[in-house]
Amino acid sequence: MALLRKLCSTRALASTVMRAASSQPQQSSPPIQATASRIFQLGKRDPEILDFPEALRALRAYSMSQVPETVELSIKLDMTLKRGKSRDSFRGALIYPHRFGTQSKILLLAEGAEGLSTGADIVGGEELIKKLDSNDPGLEFDVCLCTLEMYLKIKHLQKKLRTKMPNPRRGTVIELKEAAKNVLKFQQSRDFKCDKHGYVNMPVGKLDFSDASLSENAECLVGTVAAYKQHLPKASFIVRVVVSTTYGPGFLLNLNQFI
Structure with a gap:
């Protein structure tokens, strides 16, 4: 019985202290001034x-x-x-x-037997143009070269060749006598x-x-x-x-x- 009275008095004292503390006005602490010395960026450093x-x-x-x-x-x-x-x-x-x-695979459009000795992977003339026009799946190449004579015959293939279309400004329209040198150049480029x-x-x-x-x-x-x-x-x-x-x-x- 004495222990119960002691416990009740302790609870009453604690509630009284809490009411007294809540009735007093709380003073807000001054805001912390953000200075450059107090800002730290972890892991931030200039690359070496x-x-x-x-x-x-x-x-x-x-x-x-x-x-x-x-x-x-x-x-x-x-x-x-x-x-x-x-x-x-x-x-x-x-x-x-x-x-x-790996080296680039070269297709050369040229007439005559001289084109066969240039080192190109695929060489042909009119029959090769027909295969390109029909989208032959067996023709796989990276760069298309052609002679000046053949360039006039393949202008209708612009939409099918797209970026592989020979262009004089890119150096893919060549003379037959310099075909071997240009084939080697584009194979290694x-x-x-x-x-x-x-x-x-x-x-x-x-x-x-x-x-x-x-x-x-x-x-x-x-x-x-x-x-x-x-x-x-x-x-x-x-x-x-x-x-x-x-x-x-x-x-x-x-x-x-x-x-």
């Missing part, structure tokens, strides 16, 4: 800029694939012109000093494209290549893309270059080695 050999060593350390991964370059270009205008996207082709991958946002993404080799071979291929790509700068300094046209692999991270490269 590496030389090309250093980036290759880091990519090899990250690589866990059993087959050699492809080394790729991502080039960001400044596509703005004067008065707020934007530069047009462009396409191009280049031949790496150290080749890799690689096409690249700059989109409207100014990005060019291209492979430059395999990870098991030597540093010197990958560096020469990278310099070839950057130099070819920089030729489209249209009277601008190369340093202002190329914003940044990032190297990466198929399954690895990307590293920002020092532009001084390419400029």
Whole structure:
């Protein structure tokens, strides 16, 4: 009985203290001033800029694939012109000093036996035009070359060949005497494209290549893309270059080695 009275008095005392505390006006604490010294961004830091050999060593350390991964370059270009205008996207082709991958399959439209000795994968004349016109599924090729004489006979194939349609400006309309040289050129060449946002993404080799071979291929790509700068300094046209692999991270490269 005495324990019950003691418990009731304790509860009454606690309720009295709570009522007294709630009746007093609460003073709000002053707001914390957000100063620069009190702001912390975890994990926020500027990306490290590496030389090309250093980036290759880091990519090899990250690589866990059993087959050699492809080394790729991502080039960001400044596509703005004067008065707020934007530069047009462009396409191009280049031949790496150290080749890799499969060669392009060439179709040559030429009359006569001279076209057979050019090294093209598919060679023909009028009969080949008929196959192209009928969408023959057995004709698989990457680049279509033709002589000046045959160019006048295939203009009706524009909608069927689309981007593979021979064009004098692209160098795919050739003379028969220079056919062998042009076939070799297009077998070893690689096409690249700059989109409207100014990005060019291209492979430059395999990870098991030597540093010197990958560096020469990278310099070839950057130099070819920089030729489209249209009277601008190369340093202002190329914003940044990032190297990466198929399954690895990307590293920002020092532009001084390419400029």
